[in-house]
Amino acid sequence: MKKSESSSGDLKNVPPRHIVERTFEFAVRIIQLCGKMDERPGVGRVMMSQILRAGTSVPANVEEAQAAQSKAGFNSKMSIALKEARETHLRLRLLATANIFPNQQLQLAGEADEIRRVIGAIIVSSKRGGEI
Secondary structure (H helix, E strand, O other): OOOOOOOOOOOOOOOOHHHHHHHHHHHHHHHHHHHHHHOOOOHHHHHHHHHHHHHHHHHHHHHHHHOOOOHHHHHHHHHHHHHHHHHHHHHHHHHHHOOOOHHHHHHHHHHHHHHHHHHHHHHHHHHHOOOO
């Protein structure tokens, strides 16, 4: 099956396979970070659940977009993934700026920023009807 085809044949623009894997790997790193955050008291522990929910929602919505039955469904799921990536990026930046796990946070914040840019580009391309 070509990347521009879906199993139903009616979805022209599906995200490249790399974004599926990249968001999965990102979520794994979020889970690992949150495990470390849970070991320490304070603000990081409070924000941990928010970061965990948003960070693991990104690949969940990207995966759901893969099974979309229409372009509108695809765009909807990818838009939710984008919102969650933006939220994750913001929260990681906040914690990095507050010097709570700054090195790990900065690396993950950079990855969150790249992921949100890629997802945004996928959505724009899909809405224009172009290849992704």
